[in-house]
Amino acid sequence: xxxxxxxxxxxxxxxxxxxxxxxxxxxxxxxxxxxxxxxxxxxxxxxxxxxxxxxxxxxxxxxxxxxxxxxxxxxxxxxxxxxxxxxxxxxxxxxxxxxxxxxxxxxxxxxxxxxxxxxxxxxxxxxxxxxxxxxxxxxxxxxxxxxxxxxxxxxxxxxxxxxxxxxxxxxxxxxxxxxxxxxxxxxxxxxxxxxxxxxxxxxxxxxxxxxxxxxxxxxxxxx
Numbered sequence: 001x002x003x004x005x006x007x008x009x010x011x012x013x014x015x016x017x018x019x020x021x022x023x024x025x026x027x028x029x030x031x032x033x034x035x036x037x038x039x040x041x042x043x044x045x046x047x048x049x050x051x052x053x054x055x056x057x058x059x060x061x062x063x064x065x066x067x068x069x070x071x072x073x074x075x076x077x078x079x080x081x082x083x084x085x086x087x088x089x090x091x092x093x094x095x096x097x098x099x100x101x102x103x104x105x106x107x108x109x110x111x112x113x114x115x116x117x118x119x120x121x122x123x124x125x126x127x128x129x130x131x132x133x134x135x136x137x138x139x140x141x142x143x144x145x146x147x148x149x150x151x152x153x154x155x156x157x158x159x160x161x162x163x164x165x166x167x168x169x170x171x172x173x174x175x176x177x178x179x180x181x182x183x184x185x186x187x188x189x190x191x192x193x194x195x196x197x198x199x200x201x202x203x204x205x206x207x208x209x210x211x212x213x214x215x216x217x218x219x220x221x222x223x
Contacts, residue, residue, distance in 0.1 A: 010192040017184035017193045024180030025200050031094070031166050031176055032204075035101040036159055042102050043109020048139070050114050061110075068107040074168045076100045081172045093174040097166075105162050112154045116147030153215040160208045164201070177201065 050061040068076075077100040084091050091099070120143050128138040148155070170179035181197035 008191050008195050010190055013184075013188045013190050013192045014196055017181075017188065017196070020180045020184055021177065021193060021196055021200065024175055024177035024197070025204075027175050027180075028166055028177040028204070031097065031169060031174070032163050034098055035105065035166065036162055038098060038102050039105030039109050039162060040155075042106030043111075044113050046106050046110030047113035047117060050110065051117060065107045065110055068103050069111075071104070073100060073104045073165055074171065076104060077168060078171060093169070093172045096172055097169045097174055101162065101165070104165075105158070108158050108161075109155070112151050112158060113147065115154075116151035117143055119150050120146050153212060156208060156212045156215065160205060160212065163205060163208070167201075 046061060046065065049057055050065070052058055052061075077097060080100050081091065081093065081096040084096075124142060124146075125138060128142040129135070133141065166176060167178040169176050170182065173179065177197050177200060181193045184193035185191060
């Protein structure tokens with residue numbers, strides 16, 4: 001039992017590693033605060049373009065969504081960060097992570113938004129247009145509010161996955177939580193920093209998990 005405590009719950013090592021773990025946690029929060037809104041915005045653009053009248057544009061969006069949903073996000077990040085310099089494009093770690101997440105998460109968010117938009121009946125669109133609203137005003141004031149409400153559990157669920165995926169940023173040495181925990185582990189030869197990092201991720205993600213659960217129960221109760 002003592003061996004287990006010494007290797008996984010060593011308070012002395014946790015106290016020593018706490019400052020850099022806290023620094024990594026701050027970077028993880030910053031990363032989430034950027035990649036989630038960027039992904040949502042990109043996904044909304046993808047959804048709107050997927051419903052364009054141009055068949056060519058629609059097929060381009062289908063290809064975009066299929067490609068980036070099938071492309072592993074870790075491989076995508078490595079390709080952007082380590083591959084772009086061969087083309088003369090040097091990209092900082094943070095920007096590389098944001099770009100990789102934009103391409104990956106916008107494809108998933110785009111499909112969710114598209115499903116929400118398509119769930120709104122044509123009659124509501126016609127009714128809104130008959131009042132004098134333009135197509136853009138109809139989408140902004142009538143369709144999107146209802147569409148987002150219809151797919152809110154899916155949006156939160158995908159956001160949960162995006163936040164968990166931010167840990168892959170450690171492969172490009174971005175000093176987020178997992179990277180800093182691994183640095184502390186390599187110095188102390190102890191797994192306690194990794195355990196603390198896992199608990200910090202739990203603290204970050206648990207509110208989203210509870211919110212998602214409540215929304216799912218409400219959705220089922222409303223049927």
